[in-house]
Amino acid sequence: MAAAGAGRLRRAASALLLRSPRLPARELSAPARLYHKKVVDHYENPRNVGSLDKTSKNVGTGLVGAPACGDVMKLQIQVDEKGKIVDARFKTFGCGSAIASSSLATEWVKGKTVEEALTIKNTDIAKELCLPPVKLHCSMLAEDAIKAALADYKLKQEPTGEAEKGEGK
């Protein structure tokens, strides 16, 4: 009696389990709550990862952040004689949002003049990548990296300034 009852119970229970509503199918990606697909895209399809020759007079290098904070960005720009940024590269030690912010920064500075590049704001970067509030500091660091690279380039253009090692301050 107990066995038959248990059997019926099991069947009823499994029928119940099958019919219960499930979560909608999600594509196999990082949870949307933490990583926006734009952020993931910058990692999966990286643009402008790499280095430029930091000893060159036309290259400005910005290095911001600290390993102890878990965020270090290196952003380099190459500027032509007319003052237009023709190439940019980045390397980042940091979370997905930090990588995406610096990657986006290199995309945006390309084609701009040195003055125009100074107008890039961290809020624009954050909005474009849909960064959550806890990750806003990544966009701020990216803006700092741009400014550091521009400052380094300007310093190299000084007639009396000596060729620095290239690390931004």
Place this chain on the structure above:
Amino acid sequence: MLLRTAWRRAAAAVPVSPGPNSTAPTRGLRLRVVDHATQSDVPSATATAPQAESELRPLYMDVQATTPLDPRVLDAMIPYLVNYYGNPHSRTHAYGWESEAAMEHARQQVASLIGADPREIIFTSGATESNNIAIKELESAIQPDTSLVSVMTVNNEIGVKQPIAEIGRICSSRKVYFHTDAAQAVGKIPLDVNDMKVDLMSISGHKIYGPKGVGAIYIRRRPRVRVEALQSGGGQERGMRSGTVPTPLVVGLGAACEVAQQEMEYDHKRISKLAERLTQKIMKSLPDVVMNGDPEHHYPGCINLSFAYVEGESLLMALKDVALSSGSACTSASLEPSYVLRAIGTDEDLAHSSIRFGIGRFTTEEEVDYTVEKCIHHVKRLREMSPLWEMVQDGIDLKSIKWTQH
């Protein structure tokens, strides 16, 4: 009276039968059929056929955060969710008696796993509640200075085993109460509250393939340890934790403990082998990988590795089809690196680079191999993107650089 004891005997006669892996589910990056048909109470002839949909889910390598329910545990619980739904504290009818019998049987199962007497086990809602009950005991302090020592048996972040027996010996000789949070240790390593001279122990259901929302606290009777109840009410559980004991959940906890007791040695051997495989493969293929925590006094199923020059969260994002954790889930909302890693003296940049791999009862070799392969691939990729790796390759000493603070 006679009827009640008969019920108790009947309940004890139906043990949890862990058959030889026949009910072990298949794991891995598997397809799962998702049924989106509308819910209906009665199966009708006009109901549409279920629309099967393939849903890929990530591999699960985060057993320290929580564990899946063992199917044998679910089997034990279902009758108490569906049929035997009485309140275990009802004394006047069969529904109450059978629930009470099940609750006491579960209590015995938990007690035998840690070498305790069933009268020393109080059911709670989880290890957190158990910890609170134990620590609150500080309030009724007897000693003038130290009254309670509380140590985790196995750490949830780095898997290090604390020398509980030695600490127990010291505490008992100084007449100080000794509490241990054994959530990550119960059912995984052999524990005996008498050998280890433990006075209070916290147990968590969902860390040992049992249900969530249930746990237990062990409170020594000889010599008697007095605790203050956190919640007052009907005086259930000897007045130490009022509230109706949730029979299905405690049955699940009991079943999980019994299964753990039977499978502990086999699980430990298998998990050690898989852990060895994971660490060897990773360390062989990647330079500058550090394992956090003492390698000797270590539970093998919790592996915490730091990949230098790569930030932990970016690696988690890259390993999107494996469920992993970086440091402690408890601190996931803040930007602070793990306090555990900081306490063992890990450099801060390495603390930001740590990943915790959890290997459990249902982890397969294929899952480990897949995880290792992806991990190696993405660490190499992220190092190519890392300015720190570039500097190290150029021979620059990172400690000599003045970094900007932000």
